[in-house]
Each structure stands twice: as C-alpha cells, then as structure tokens.
Amino acid sequence: MAQEASAGQLIGGKYRLVSSLGSGGFGRVWKAHDEHLDVDIAIKEIWLPPAQFEEEYNERLKRAAREARSAAKLRDHPNIVTVHEVVVEAGRPWIVMQLVNGCSLDEYVRQHGPLPRDLALKVARALLEALDAAHRAGILHRDVKPANVMMASDGRILLTDFGIARHKDDTVLTASGTVIGSPEYMAPERIRGRADMPVSDLFSLGATLFQAIEGISPFRRETSMAFHVRGVDG
Structure with a gap:
C-alpha cells in the first residue's frame, strides 16, 4: 500500500x-x-x-x-x-x-448563507453552459453538486471534478449494483442503476441550485438506505 x-x-x-x-x-x-x-x-x-x-x-x-x-x-x-x-x-x-483561487459553492453557502438572486442566476447560467458543452461533447458529469462548483475569487464560476464523468461511448467500469456519486444530488434513475442521460445531470444541477438558494440540500437523508428507498419508490 x-x-x-x-x-x-x-x-x-x-x-x-x-x-x-x-x-x-x-x-x-x-x-x-x-x-x-x-x-x-x-x-x-x-x-x-x-x-x-x-x-x-x-x-x-x-x-x-x-x-x-x-x-x-x-x-x-x-x-x-x-x-x-x-x-x-x-x-x-x-x-x-488548473489552480482556482476561491472556494466551492458548498463552502460559500456555509460561510455566507444562501446566494442572492443575481449571484444565483450567474451560477445557474455558468453551470448550464458548462454542462451544455460537456453534453455536446458526449460527456456526462455524473456528480454535479455544490462541492464540485468553484466560486473563484475573480468572479468566475467553474465546474470541476470530472472524476466519475463518462463519455457516451465508454464502457462502464464499476461493478453491477455499485453506485458512484453523491446520493443526495443524484437523479432517481441513477440511484436505480438505469442508463445515464444528460437530463440526470440537470436533476443534480437542480438540487445544487436549490441548496445554493435555500441553504440546505433538498434530499439530504440520515442514512444511505433512505436514498435507495427514494430511488426505488420515487
């Protein structure tokens, strides 16, 4: 080791x-x-x-x-x-x-509270443009969440951590039944283990923006089992 x-x-x-x-x-x-x-x-x-x-x-x-x-x-x-x-x-x-001077969206909300309207709109536009570019290239991010959004000190908003991203032509590298990602931001179809789609990234973006605006994650649960129940039962 x-x-x-x-x-x-x-x-x-x-x-x-x-x-x-x-x-x-x-x-x-x-x-x-x-x-x-x-x-x-x-x-x-x-x-x-x-x-x-x-x-x-x-x-x-x-x-x-x-x-x-x-x-x-x-x-x-x-x-x-x-x-x-x-x-x-x-x-x-x-x-x-690339080194980005600043903090994650998750850290920003923890320190400053929910985003004001204009900043929330700026974040939403930036992430939609980033995901649109990725999807046009055939790439699904698969782990969009506040911790993977960088709020740069110069005002830029950047999406990071494509570590579990998958190109549409890639083979799946994880074992059957294995869930990789952050369950509280994952679309139900991903929790169920169904095929990934661009819209699944948009679900995760929605959960991310909810937290940015409200200050709390909409699907946070106490145990991982609760996410599997959400994924199976709706």
Missing part, C-alpha cells in the same frame, strides 16, 4: 506538494508548485482502497485517465476547470489541474 502523501513531496518529478485544499470520497486535492514552469497548480491525489487492491487500482487509474481525456475536450471552456495531465506516483494516479 502506498504511503500517505505529505507537503513537500515531489510528484511526477516536478510537482511539489504545498498544502491540502480539501478531500472527498475518492481523494485529496493539493495546492502544488510546478518546479519546471514555476507556477502553482492543483493536483488531485486519487485514493486506492486496500481491499481488492489490484482491481480497484486498475479501475481508479482508468477513471483518472478518463477524467483527463474528458476534460481535455473541454479545456477551453471558461466555466470548466482545466485538467492538464495524469501522472502515476507513489502507487496511485494524480490529476494535474
């Missing part, structure tokens, strides 16, 4: 980890410095569970490569965080990304 990463570690021979920016179910995002170009970047460390290591490793590596491939098609869009490359270091894949 790979050792836990730490500040000061060199990744890919040129990316020096500076500080942790946050973590989620699949990994941790670091601020890092590109010592070749002398610029700051963000780099996402993908965590590999110890159980069934080889199988999980291969799946996560494929998912990381897929994120880079998907994001490369969208790298010029002003409302999508740019992914530069994927490197493998310390037994796990690392996704090198």
Whole structure:
C-alpha cells in the first residue's frame, strides 16, 4: 500500500506538494508548485482502497485517465476547470489541474448563507453552459453538486471534478449494483442503476441550485438506505 502523501513531496518529478485544499470520497486535492514552469497548480491525489487492491487500482487509474481525456475536450471552456495531465506516483494516479483561487459553492453557502438572486442566476447560467458543452461533447458529469462548483475569487464560476464523468461511448467500469456519486444530488434513475442521460445531470444541477438558494440540500437523508428507498419508490 502506498504511503500517505505529505507537503513537500515531489510528484511526477516536478510537482511539489504545498498544502491540502480539501478531500472527498475518492481523494485529496493539493495546492502544488510546478518546479519546471514555476507556477502553482492543483493536483488531485486519487485514493486506492486496500481491499481488492489490484482491481480497484486498475479501475481508479482508468477513471483518472478518463477524467483527463474528458476534460481535455473541454479545456477551453471558461466555466470548466482545466485538467492538464495524469501522472502515476507513489502507487496511485494524480490529476494535474488548473489552480482556482476561491472556494466551492458548498463552502460559500456555509460561510455566507444562501446566494442572492443575481449571484444565483450567474451560477445557474455558468453551470448550464458548462454542462451544455460537456453534453455536446458526449460527456456526462455524473456528480454535479455544490462541492464540485468553484466560486473563484475573480468572479468566475467553474465546474470541476470530472472524476466519475463518462463519455457516451465508454464502457462502464464499476461493478453491477455499485453506485458512484453523491446520493443526495443524484437523479432517481441513477440511484436505480438505469442508463445515464444528460437530463440526470440537470436533476443534480437542480438540487445544487436549490441548496445554493435555500441553504440546505433538498434530499439530504440520515442514512444511505433512505436514498435507495427514494430511488426505488420515487
């Protein structure tokens, strides 16, 4: 099993980890410095569970490569965080990304409360444009949520973390019955394990915007079982 990463570690021979920016179910995002170009970047460390290591490793590596491939098609869009490359270091894949100074929509609402009308409209337009570009490229995000929306300090709104995005022509990498994503923002058809559709991303966008405007998630539940009940029974 790979050792836990730490500040000061060199990744890919040129990316020096500076500080942790946050973590989620699949990994941790670091601020890092590109010592070749002398610029700051963000780099996402993908965590590999110890159980069934080889199988999980291969799946996560494929998912990381897929994120880079998907994001490369969208790298010029002003409302999508740019992914530069994927490197493998310390037994796990690392996704090198554009560094966005600011905070997530989730953090913003926690700190400042519900968004005012004009800002909410700005966020909605930016995310609709980002998803429209992704869908036109045949890419489904599959994990739209406040934590994956960046509120940049310069006023930009960007969609990030295409880590579980899937192109319409990709094969499904997860085992049958496995749900990957954030259940409280997932469309019912995804919880049921049915085929993904662009409209499913729009359902997640709706839940995200509800939280942005009201300050609470509309489908938050105490247990994961409650989501399966919602997904099956409506």
